Amino acid sequence: MSTIIYPSPIFGPVHSRRLGLSLGINLQPGDGKVCTFDCLYCECGFNGDHRPTLPRPSREEVSVALEQTLRRMHERGEHPDVLTFAGNGEPTTHPQFADIIRDTIALRDRWAPGAHVSVLSNATAIGRAEVREALMLVDNNILKLDTVDMDYIRLMDRPTQPSYDVRRVVEHMKAFDGHCIVQTMLLKGVIDGTDVDNTGDEYILPWLEAVKEIRPSRVMIYTIDRETPDRRLLKATAEEMERVKRMVIDAGIACSASY
Numbered sequence: 049m050s051t052i053i054y055p056s057p058i059f060g061p062v063h064s065r066r067l068g069l070s071l072g073i074n075l076q077p078g079d080g081k082v083c084t085f086d087c088l089y090c091e092c093g094f095n096g097d098h099r100p101t102l103p104r105p106s107r108e109e110v111s112v113a114l115e116q117t118l119r120r121m122h123e124r125g126e127h128p129d130v131l132t133f134a135g136n137g138e139p140t141t142h143p144q145f146a147d148i149i150r151d152t153i154a155l156r157d158r159w160a161p162g163a164h165v166s167v168l169s170n171a172t173a174i175g176r177a178e179v180r181e182a183l184m185l186v187d188n189n190i191l192k193l194d195t196v197d198m199d200y201i202r203l204m205d206r207p208t209q210p211s212y213d214v215r216r217v218v219e220h221m222k223a224f225d226g227h228c229i230v231q232t233m234l235l236k237g238v239i240d241g242t243d244v245d246n247t248g249d250e251y252i253l254p255w256l257e258a259v260k261e262i263r264p265s266r267v268m269i270y271t272i273d274r275e276t277p278d279r280r281l282l283k284a285t286a287e288e289m290e291r292v293k294r295m296v297i298d299a300g301i302a303c304s305a306s307y
Contacts, residue, residue, distance in 0.1 A: 051093030051277060053080065054135040057105040058113045061121075061128050065306040066268055067166060067188070071121070071128040073114065073152065074135025075142040077102040083137035084172040085192075086206040088278040089233060092136050095208070097277075100136075107144040111151045118159035128160055130188070133167040140173040146182040153185060164188055168231070172209060174220045189228045190268065191221055195251050196258045204244060221262045230264045234271050234284040234292060244281070247288040256295055266302035269293060273306075283307065 056078030064070040076082045080100025081092045092098065105113075114131075121128065131152060133139040142148065149165070156163050166188035173179045174191065183189040194205060196214050201207065221228055232255070236245040246252070259267060269292055271284040289305040296303035 051098070052091045052274070053098060054078070054092075056102075056135065057110040058117050059135065061126070064130070064132070065273065066270065066304065067132060067164075068129030069127075070130045070132045070166075071117065071163075072135060073110065073131060073133045073139075073148075075104060075110065075133065075139045075145065075148065076100070076136040077104055078136070081136045082141070083170070084141060084208050085138070085170045086208060087233075088204055088206070088239070089235060089272060089276045089281055091274045091276070093277045098136070104142055107147050107151065110148050111155065114152060115155050115159070118155055122159050128163045130164045130166050131156055131160070133165075133169075138170055138172060139167060140169050140176075140179045140183075146178045149182040149185055166190060168192075170205070171217050171221065172207065172212065174224075175216070180220070180223065184224070184227055189224065190231050191228050191264075192232070193218070193221070193230050193255070193258065193262075194233050195246050196254050197251060200244070200246060200251065203239060203242060204246075218258050218262060221264075224262075226263050226265055228262065228264045229266050229268060230259055230262060231268045231270070234269055234289060235281050236284055237278075237281040239278070239280055245284075247284050247292060252292055252295065256299060259296065259301065260299055264301065266304065267296050268304050268306070269296075270306040 056074040059072040061071045077100035081098040164187035171191040293305040
């Protein structure tokens with residue numbers, strides 16, 4: 049099984065399908081995965097297979113490493129399009145997340161003023177006031193919503209919190225008042241006899257109603273691009289992706305599709 053465990057606290061820059069030249073900021077340990085989801089499609093593998101032994105980087109470690117990297121890039125004439133919080137698990141669970149966001153914005157303004165700050169989040173912590181306030185400061189608050197079907201979420205996204213409730217997450221997304229981007233993975237396959245194709249109307253129509261409630265600035269739909277830890281998963285087709293994209297656009301919301 050091929051998985052990617054990212055260095056910490058800084059990795060890249062890498063060319064992102066959705067964001068351009070992206071300098072990664074990983075707030076989880078560099079030798080394992082810490083996440084509140086355990087998705088069957090996660091490029092970092094399953095939580096249980098990559099237990100870290102190192103601690104998370106501190107606020108100071110992140111700030112020092114980020115400034116050193118941005119300074120080097122600036123001196124070489126390299127200009128990132130985006131500084132992206134991603135990596136080996138959910139970034140908003142870091143206990144100093146809000147302070148790290150403020151530090152990052154200040155360093156961006158000094159060394160890479162043309163870059164956006166993005167956070168890729170599974171939205172499990174957005175009910176916390178300090179997380180929500182920090183995400184209001186970033187340019188791209190990208191929140192996962194693969195479906196609104198709890199059975200599908202338990203099978204595919206596998207939240208580690210027994211209290212996870214997708215309707216409560218949708219309400220928290222609505223509280224951003226449009227300052228968010230909904231990101232949705234579309235895929236196909238059969239898992240233990242269950243069809244996990246979430247591109248059809250059974251899943252898309254309720255999901256689209258939730259998206260219209262949230263009123264995000266835009267929607268990013270994407271499909272599998274790398275090897276997944278569960279080999280039974282398959283890419284959605286271009287035709288399926290374009291159909292969903294058109295439905296979102298017809299609802300009056302900007303949408304991009306990566307496949």
